[in-house]
Amino acid sequence: MPKIIKNGCVIDDAAQILVLDEGQAPEALNLPEGPVFIPLAVWQAHKNTLAGRAGLGVWLDSHESVEDLAEDLDSIGAVALNFPKFTDGRAYSGAALLRTRYGFKGEIRAIGDVMRDQFFFMQRCGFDVLQPKAGKYTDTQLEAALASFKDFSSPYQAAVDEASPLFRRAQRAA
Amino acid sequence: MYRYDPYDQQIVDERVAQFRDQTRRYLAGELTDDEFRPLRLQNGLYVQRHAPMLRVAVPYGLMSSTQARTLAALARKYDKGYVHVSTRQNIQYNWPAIKDVPEMLAELAQVEMHAIQTSGACIRSITSDPFAGVIADEVIDPRPWTEILRQWSTLHPEFAFLPRKFKFAVNGAQNDRAVIQCHDIGLDLRRNAAGEIGFRVLVGGGLGRTPIIGEEISAFVPWQHILTYCEAILRVYNLHGRRDNLYKARIKILVKALGIEEFRRQVEEEWAHSKDGPRTLTEAEVARVSAYFTSPAYAELPATDAGLEAQRAANPAFNAWMKRNVLAHKVPGYAIVIVSLKNPSVAPGDITSDQFDLVADLADRYSFGELRTTHEQNMVLADVRQSDLFALWEVLRANGLATPTFGLLTDIISCPGGDFCALANAKSIPIALAIQARFDDLDYLHDLGDLELNISGCMNSCGHHHVGHIGILGVDKNGEEWYQVSLGGSQGNQTSLGKVIGRSFAAADVPDVISKIVDVFVAQRTAGERFIETVRRIGLDPFKLGVYGAAAPERK
Incomplete structure (x- = not known):
């Protein structure tokens, strides 16, 4: 079973991430049993029947806009944002927008090319579940990777996790 | 500091x-x-x-x-x-x-230094005026603002993986010395009619493969809002900048594609959400950072040192250095000194550890313990008493740091080029050294006056060739190193991009080509006219004629 990091702990997670095969239309689809993340296109095709379904999440690729999901967020429990490459940083803005602009309180999961070296930034931008690519880390390495959440103690900027920049939250004497 | x-x-x-x-x-x-x-x-x-x-x-x-x-x-x-x-x-x-x-x-x-974001697709280390705080034409000292921006951009969680690198430059003087028009964001500190401080914001400038001069996105962003405003620009860029093609990934391409009006609209829309929020800069923070940039304890001195004129009269070499490498300071009796890293036998911008130690000692002795680097690849001692200039010059000269050519043809900006850089198409340093060897007559150089020559070993333009009065770009032709020459570029308030004069040249021919260009200038200039002014007045054709002869071949 895939491992995810949630609330600072490594846990098993059964959610499947459904990927459309090339040429597969979003309209024709059999959802597997259990928790699943479906592509945005599938959500858009089936949202009338799928809204509110337990264990259902929607995943967006990095070129897809969270704005397209903005009106549906009340009927979705979880959103996953894909990192096709870890150098594609669009999802940091996407997660921040989901939390701050659209007030999304559900799970925001980072999927795809997720490395420990991004954990700190992801957490700051509003991701609360991180799912490193299968096989990326051994169990031991993944436990060790938790240290990356604490890479920096007092960052300068405001972000989703901390609404005030350092200059407002600390007394910095000249 | x-x-x-x-x-x-x-x-x-x-x-x-x-x-x-x-x-x-x-x-x-x-x-x-x-x-x-x-x-x-x-x-x-x-x-x-x-x-x-x-x-x-x-x-x-x-x-x-x-x-x-x-x-x-x-x-x-x-x-x-x-x-x-x-x-x-x-x-x-x-x-x-x-x-x-x-x-x-x-x-x-341990000495409060780092290498954070000096490369990569993130907000890079921010540049500014090397004469900040000491030059007479300064309107607002850019250093506190640049430091505030440094902290804001350091490890910013949302912008660590941008489509491409992102460069800021900040100017606070009447005359821009930070090349703000050629940066992803160029900030120009100013006061509005009510006397409040703010920034004119330029966006989408840059050199590289597609040189573009930045466009004004805002005439005045009040200082409280500069961080949220920049954040809005960065968010629009992070979400919408191209990631499919490395060569089209800079913000300048996005700004061009959308047009400045539409780009501005998107930024303002984004900004409306964060403006006046908790990320707004505070007076207390500006005061805290500004307190580090107060003036040092200057002595009260006469405007002109009595001994200096006599020293200049008695020593032509000192006088030549004074003319070029010493600039007027805003405080009477002080001077700004360029420590030249353009010794003609050394790669432009290189300094040995021994020389560096020496400059540090000189900074302690003569300039309140601080020194500066310039984007033209020299160093600066910014607060030297006029009465110390002669002693300082003697030490600098004895150590190869007093080449009196600041702003002259041989004060060449050069990237490391093919000798070091894996990206380069061609070597830069040997070209710079060959030009410096050709123009070794100081009197002639001084007579030619202000002339900026910049060399880049590839399209990435680290040597800023696009904004050199004479620009040289190394190109690869079938595995051989060739050099393309452009004229008419300039930095500063009248920033312009140079135009290529024609087909490129082999390395060995470059000094001759520069000689021919200079000859045209000497023949055509009017009294007191600077090289760039002559180029602007007469255009490229006379130079093409001088370089290629009557049958100027097409560019290949």
Whole structure:
């Protein structure tokens, strides 16, 4: 079973991430049993029947806009944002927008090319579940990777996790 | 200058620890080359032609003598006893071993230095006016603002993986010396009619493969809002900048594609959400940072030192240096001194550890313990008493640091080029040295007057060739190194991009070509006219004729 990091702990997670095969239309689809993340296109095709379904999440690729999901967020429990490459940083803005602009309180999961070296930034931008690519880390390495959440103690900027920049939250004497 | 408080120090120390672990995992095979590359680049570490290259940040080019000595010592311990001043005012080591870099960074952290974001697709180390705080035409000291921006951009969680690199420059003077029109964001400090401080914001400028002059996105952003405004620009760019093509990924391409009106509309829409929120800059923070940039304890001195004129009259070499390398200071009795790194026998911008130590000592003795780097690859002692100039000059001259050519043809800006850089199409340094050797007559150089010649070894334009009065670009033609020459570029308030004069030249021919261009200038100039003014007045044709002859062939 895939491992995810949630609330600072490594846990098993059964959610499947459904990927459309090339040429597969979003309209024709059999959802597997259990928790699943479906592509945005599938959500858009089936949202009338799928809204509110337990264990259902929607995943967006990095070129897809969270704005397209903005009106549906009340009927979705979880959103996953894909990192096709870890150098594609669009999802940091996407997660921040989901939390701050659209007030999304559900799970925001980072999927795809997720490395420990991004954990700190992801957490700051509003991701609360991180799912490193299968096989990326051994169990031991993944436990060790938790240290990356604490890479920096007092960052300068405001972000989703901390609404005030350092200059407002600390007394910095000249 | 700015000094770290415990927060700054902790961030830099934690970055060292983070990078040490990243390096360990790379060397242990836990990170692949492809995974380590962006991580090391964000910490200034390239893998170059012969060895790694480490670029250390010198924020807005300002450093203390203690920092200078540490930089010099690191070059002795981990490198070959010299460093290179880059065109972004940073310090580069050309030969460190990857395994040593974490230790180098740890030693730098002890003197409040780092290599954070000196490369990579993130907000880069920010540049500014090397004469900030001491030049008479300054309107607002840019250093506190640049420091505030440095802190805001350091490890910004949302903008660590942008489509491409992102460069800021800040100017606070009437005459821009920070090339703000050729940056992703150029900030021009100013006061509005009510006397309030704010920024004119330019966006989408840049050199590189597609040189573009930045456009004004806002005529005045009040200072309280500059961070949220920049954040809005960065968010629009992060979400919408192209990521499918490395050559079209800079913000300038997005701004061109959308048009400045539409880009501005998107930024303003984004900004409306954060404006006046908790990220708004506070008066207390500006006061805190500004307190580090108060004037040093200047003595009350006469406007002109009595002995200086006699020294100049008695010593033509000193006088030549005074004319070019010493600039007027805003405080009576003081002067700004350019420490030239353009000794014609040394690569432009290189300085040995011994020389660096010496400059640090001179800074302690003559300039309140601070020194600066310039994007033209020189150093500056910004606060020298006029009465000390002769003694200072003697020491600089004895150590190869007083080449009296600031702003002249041989004060060449050059990237490291094919001798070092893995990206380069052609060598730059030998071209610079050949031109300096050709024009070795100081009287002639002084007679030619202000003439900026910039050399880049490839399209990436680290040598700023697009804004050189004469620009030289190394190109690859069927595996051979050729050089394209352009004319009419300039930096500053009247920034312009040079135009290529025609087909390119072999390395051996470049000095002759420059001679021919200079000959045309000498023949055509009017009394007192500077090279760039002549080019603007007469256009390129007379120069093409001078270089290629009557049948000027088409550019190939």
